Amino acid sequence: MATKRSFMTGDEKIFLKEIVTRFINIIENKKTDAVSVSDRKKVWQTIAKEFNAIGEHCNRTPDQLRKCWENMKSRRKKELAAEKMNRMATGGGSYKPPTDDEDAVVDDIFSSVDIELKDSLDSDTITMAAVLKAKHILT
Known part of the structure; x- marks a missing residue:
């Protein structure tokens, strides 16, 4: 027979995060x-x-412990994706930041893990140099 599961508490997750950050490389x-x-x-x-x-x-x-770490990373990736989708959504209205009712463990848990490209430029990004160049050409 299988034994009863024991879920990781918030304190255990914080402690796991502290240990993992030392071996993150x-x-x-x-x-x-x-x-x-x-x-x-x-x-x-x-x-x-x-x-x-x-x-x-x-x-x-x-x-x-490895599975718990992977689950925490996966949850954080989903949260970032949902936040990005809400930020980039069309249909009117203003951006609604995520609520703070999430588990406190999520806060700053992945500051050392690179799971999102920040400040990246894509084909939709307009730089200030491009705007100035366009104004110069038009005048």
Whole structure:
């Protein structure tokens, strides 16, 4: 029979985030060679040992902690996508910033993880130089 699930609390997520940020360069490394994969496994085992050293919460396996981290990143990506969609939406009205009823753990949890390109230019972006050049050509 399966045992009852134990969900991660907000404090556990904060503690996990603090541990993961120290090893972020290894965990978020995009390389897939054998050495990098092995390094990531060792780091997750180290994280699990540190996490379980504190007796205030349930013991977690490296796989559980890794899955929790991936879930937190995934939720944050969805939030950023929804915020961007609301900001770029047409149909009138002003932009409505997201509400603050979200879990406090989400705040600043991914400041060290690059999950969105910020200040990127695309084909719809008009730069000030282009505007000045257009005005100069028209006059």
